[in-house]
Amino acid sequence: MKLADRPLNPPRGGEAQRLRGETLAAWAAELNGDWQVVEATRLEKTFSFPDFAAALAFVNRVGELAESVDHHPEITLAWGRATVVIWTHSIGGLSEADFVFAARINQLQ
Numbered sequence: 001m002k003l004a005d006r007p008l009n010p011p012r013g014g015e016a017q018r019l020r021g022e023t024l025a026a027w028a029a030e031l032n033g034d035w036q037v038v039e040a041t042r043l044e045k046t047f048s049f050p051d052f053a054a055a056l057a058f059v060n061r062v063g064e065l066a067e068s069v070d071h072h073p074e075i076t077l078a079w080g081r082a083t084v085v086i087w088t089h090s091i092g093g094l095s096e097a098d099f100v101f102a103a104r105i106n107q108l109q
Helices: 021-030 052-069 096-106
Strands: 036-038 042-048 074-078 081-086
Touching: 021 096, 042 096, 052 074, 052 081, 052 096, 081 096
Parallel strands: none
Antiparallel strands: 036 042, 042 081, 074 081
């Protein structure tokens, strides 16, 4: 099953669900290097676009996806680019849902 097709169920608390070590590395490998794991607590990727309007349209699609799954990233919008940062706030780090969400964002480009 493709990563983007897996269930996306963000945990609601409990640090035990936070990915670490080899498990975290295995999930990161499934994104094929598309996203950077930062400080083992968040995923980050900058998407490039030909202009501001295209970047804004992408940000709006990410926002719609976020609302549909109740999992909200940090998004920075600038001319020709959008940076998305993902983590599960309730656990202070990365969960399986973050990787599924990142894979789904990749499909929006």
